[in-house]
Structure formats: C-alpha cells, structure tokens
Amino acid sequence: MSANRFFAFDGLDGVGKTTQMDLFCQWLTELGHQVVACRDPGSTSLGERIREILLASDATTPIAGRSEMLLYMAARAQLVEEVIRPALQAGHTLVSDRYLLANVVYQGHAGGLDVAAIRAVGQIATGGVMPDCTFLLDMPPHLAWQRLDRQLDRIESRGLKYRQRVRAGFLTEAQQMNQSIHVVDAARPIEVIQQQLRDIAQSVLEL
Numbered sequence: 623m624s625a626n627r628f629f630a631f632d633g634l635d636g637v638g639k640t641t642q643m644d645l646f647c648q649w650l651t652e653l654g655h656q657v658v659a660c661r662d663p664g665s666t667s668l669g670e671r672i673r674e675i676l677l678a679s680d681a682t683t684p685i686a687g688r689s690e691m692l693l694y695m696a697a698r699a700q701l702v703e704e705v706i707r708p709a710l711q712a713g714h715t716l717v718s719d720r721y722l723l724a725n726v727v728y729q730g731h732a733g734g735l736d737v738a739a740i741r742a743v744g745q746i747a748t749g750g751v752m753p754d755c756t757f758l759l760d761m762p763p764h765l766a767w768q769r770l771d772r773q774l775d776r777i778e779s780r781g782l783k784y785r786q787r788v789r790a791g792f793l794t795e796a797q798q799m800n801q802s803i804h805v806v807d808a809a810r811p812i813e814v815i816q817q818q819l820r821d822i823a824q825s826v827l828e829l
Contacts (some may be wrong), residue, residue, distance in 0.1 A: 633759035663697030709768030731791025759808035
C-alpha cells in the first residue's frame with residue numbers, strides 16, 4: 623500500500639465538507655488505510671475549548687481579528703503535536719476538516735489581516751506539517767448559505783459580503799497553490815463529488 627498521506631477539506635460552511643469527508647474516510651479505510659480524522663480547531667482538549675470560544679453563537683466577549691487568528695493557531699499547534707504528527711509518524715493517513723488555509727482565507731483575504739504574516743505564524747504553529755492535498759469544495763455563497771439549517775456560529779453570522787470575500791480568497795489561494803489545492807464543484811450530486819475526490823486522491827496516493 624502507498625505511504626501515509628495528509629488530506630484536508632476546506633470551503634465555505636454549507637458546501638458539504640462533513641458528508642464528503644465521512645465518505646472519503648470510509649473509502650480510505652476500505653483500501654486498507656489506517657485513517658485518523660480530525661477537525662481544526664478541535665480534536666484535542668485544548669482545541670475543543672478554543673473552538674467553543676471562537677465559534678459560540680451567543681458570545682459576548684469581543685475577539686479582535688489578530689486575536690482570532692492566534693487562537694486558531696494555538697488550537698492548530700496543539701492538534702499537530704497531539705494528533706497529526708503522531709498519526710503521520712505511525713504511518714496512518716490523516717484527514718482534517720480545515721487546516722491553515724482556512725486561517726489564511728478567513729482572517730487574511732476576508733478579514734483584512736496580512737496574508738504573508740498569517741502564513742509565517744502558520745509555519746511556526748504547524749512546525750511545517752502541511753497537507754499533501756487539500757480539497758476545496760466550492761459553490762456560490764448564497765447556495766451554501768441555503769444549506770445551513772442550524773443555528774449559525776459566530777463566524778457564519780458575518781453575512782453574505784463576508785462569505786463572498788471568503789470564497790474569493792479560497793479561489794485566489796487555489797490559483798497560487800494549484801499543485802496542492804484542488805477545487806471541486808460542490809453543487810453537484812454527492813456521489814459525483816465523491817468520485818472526483820477519490821480520483822484526485824488516487825493520484826496523490828500513488829506518488
């Protein structure tokens with residue numbers, strides 16, 4: 623079997639990341655991979671506590687953009703040390719719901735922070751551990767918004783213009799890093815999207 627790989631899923635809320643990631647992990651397991659799935663922020667005790675602070679829909683504590691970015695980075699640093707690096711060193715295949723790209727886009731392109739500075743902080747937080755392949759599930763923001771049938775978290779509540787900037791940021795990053803970020807049309811049927819993800823992953827696993 624091919625060597626372990628690190629896959630990440632990203633995109634606007636509502637594009638179907640959870641559904642596609644679950645199906646993808648099932649497929650990898652069927653291929654014989656020992657799969658470790660995680661979410662960023664989260665999947666560690668520290669990460670989950672930070673996640674509550676960052677995403678609470680009823681939050682009353684103001685969080686400045688730079689502080690928000692650093693909280694995400696702290697959760698990610700713990701995730702790398704506690705989950706991601708050990709899993710990769712053990713030969714497992716790692717699949718993460720979001721990673722550094724989300725910080726670059728949400729707090730950088732959409733939030734106004736310097737993108738290069740976020741990448742520099744990200745290098746420290748991750749210790750250079752980066753995905754071999756990132757699936758960017760893409761669809762127009764208003765369509766993704768229509769799929770959200772739950773209470774919105776703090777980030778999701780920022781409105782359509784913010785989400786439009788987020789999407790534009792994702793697509794800009796994909797253009798600049800076209801070898802590792804794969805844009806996938808998420809407005810199609812679930813099984814069609816999943817097949818494309820598997821096709822892309824197959825080429826990555828064979829490297």
